[in-house]
Amino acid sequence: MALSEFDRELIAATQSGLPLVARPYEAVGAMLGVSGERVRERLGQMLAEGLIRRIGAVPNHYRLGYTANGMTVWDVADERVDELGIQVGALPGVSHCYRRPRELPIWRYNLFAMVHGRSRDEVERQAAQIRALLGDACRASDILYSSAILKKTGLRLTES
Structure with a gap:
């Protein structure tokens, strides 16, 4: 798809992200010599066309004090994973939740939910809430703790 x-x-x-101001689209528009409405419209069109997948806040959890970040992984009954994933994703401590294919016999987990805490105890309490919600549909779980931020960027253009 050709870009204008x-x-x-x-x-x-x-x-590099939207400006951290009260009216970020207007700030971007001012840089480009167009209205904030034009920026919003074109970004909306780019979303609809699939040029960009989403516009969202990407917080740096470490800088906010959430230094115990754990990807909880769950072996959930396949026939219930979608239904339960929606419920897990709605929990207040879960920043994102998704289904992934198993890679048997090495990797049995099919439901992933990222939780953030100020301590590992806090993350483990949130994982216990998830386990309670999953009930008998959950056969196994683990928590994979983050040790570094590897990527916090969006779409990038390169000169060609």
Whole structure:
């Protein structure tokens, strides 16, 4: 899909994130010489066209004091994983939740839920809540703790 010059300018202006101001689209528009409404409209079109997948906040949990970040992994009955994943994803301590294919016999887990805490005890309490919600549908689980932030960037354009 061909990008217009405006698309390239818009991506370049937002690829490091939106400005941390009360009216970020207007700030981006001012940089590009267009209205904030034009920025919102084009980003909405880019979402609809699949040029970008989402617009969202990407907090740095470490800087917010959440230093115990754990990806909880669950072996959930396949016939219930979608239904239960929706419920797990709605829990307040879960930042994202998704289903992944198993890689048997090495990897048995099919439901993943990221939780953030100020301590490992806090993460383990949240994992206990998830386990209680999953009930008998859960056969096994583990918590994989983060040791570093590897990627916190969005779409990037390279010169070609």
